[in-house]
Amino acid sequence: MLYSTVSPADKRATFRAGLADERTLVFPGAFTPLTARLIEQKGFDGVYVSGAVMANELGLPDIGLTTLTEVATRAGQIASMTDLPVLVDADTGFGEPMNVARTVQALEAAGVAGLHIEDQVNPKRCGHLDGKQVVDAATATGRIRAAVDAxxxxxxxxxxxxxxxxxxxxxxxxxxxxxxxxxGADAIFAEAMADLGEFEAICSALDVPVLANMTEFGKSELFTHQQLHDVGVSMVIHPVSLMRAAMGAASRALDALATDGTLESQVPSMQTRAELYELIDYPGYARFDAGVYDFTLDA
Known part of the structure; x- marks a missing residue:
């Protein structure tokens, strides 16, 4: 009921232990706190919070328009609603080294288990679009040093x-x-690798965990978790998948509503009321409310 009972420190310990394990962690992307609950219910290892999703939720493109406050607030809302570790996209750190330091502390306070900072120029672009640019090595490493120190x-x-x-x-x-x-980076997010051989080359060259981004309609083929595990990948994210699936369903439902004047044809594919109530623990709230309502203080 209400929020996660697992502390941020314990979630971080779980995340680190998972990255050190031989298996490959799978973190689907949540676009709401409720979807984070669903990811947990389905048995995944953790929850990913995508910068693209946060921008798109606001009706914006993923070109560095969101603010630290918006990202920290949404990441905190999601992290508070799941016992799973949460990894959040911190873009370029929202500025240069001092801004990066503030970003790390704000996201740490929000309760996330981890964050990633990229080496694109600021403002950034989606990693699977053409036209992006990267900073020089000194600037990129300076961001990571600032993050680690902060x-x-x-x-x-x-x-x-x-x-x-x-x-x-x-x-x-x-x-x-x-x-x-x-x-000082604890792990590497190798964006837009062309094939499994490239993922294997990155993994073989490093002694830290490597993350693979399996985003639809991107530069990388959609490899299976087993294929990625076999070449040494420690963690896989599906950043925008659930939002794309939900928006596709919403679009089809609106088309049906406009055409048929009813959503009866869509009901079989909807989450039921009972499933929703189970996911949000409606009975737990009822028990708590009844216990408080019935509470008496003996004289």
Missing amino acids: RRDPSLVIMARTDVRALDGLEAAVDRARALVDA
Whole structure:
């Protein structure tokens, strides 16, 4: 009932332990606190909060228009509603080193288990679009050093994302990833790898966990979790998938409503009232309310 009873510190410990495990963690992307609950109910390892999703929820493109306050608020709302560890997209850190430090502390206070900071120029672009640019190595590593220095809980996972592959090729991406690890990154988000061989090359070159982004309609093929595990990937995210599925369903429902004047045809594919009440623990709230209402103080 209400919020998660698992502390942020325990969630961070769980995340770190999972990254050190031999299996591959799977973090679907939540676009609301309720979807985070559903991800937990379905048995996944954790919850991802995508910067693209947060921007799109506001009706904005993913070009660096969201603010730290918006991201920290939404990440905190999602993290509070699940016992799972939450990894959040912190874009470029919302500025340069001092801004990055503030970003880390704000997201740490929001209760996330980890965050990633990328090496694109600010403002950034979606990692699977053309036309993006990256900063030089000194700027990229400076962001990670600032993030590592700013965290107060040493268990908070600081992940570095590199977008160099799409601009300068795989070898440059490996070199950049190594430099980011040397700067203190706990893990690497290797964006827009072309094939499994490239994921394997990144994993083989590093001694820290590597994340793979399996986003639909992107630069990377949609490999299975087993395929990625076999080449050494430690973690997979599906950042926008649930929002895309939900928006597709909403669009079809609106078409049916406009055409038929009723949603009767869509009811079989809807979440039922009983399923929703179970997900939000309606009975737990009722029990709590009844206990408070019936409470008496003996004289």
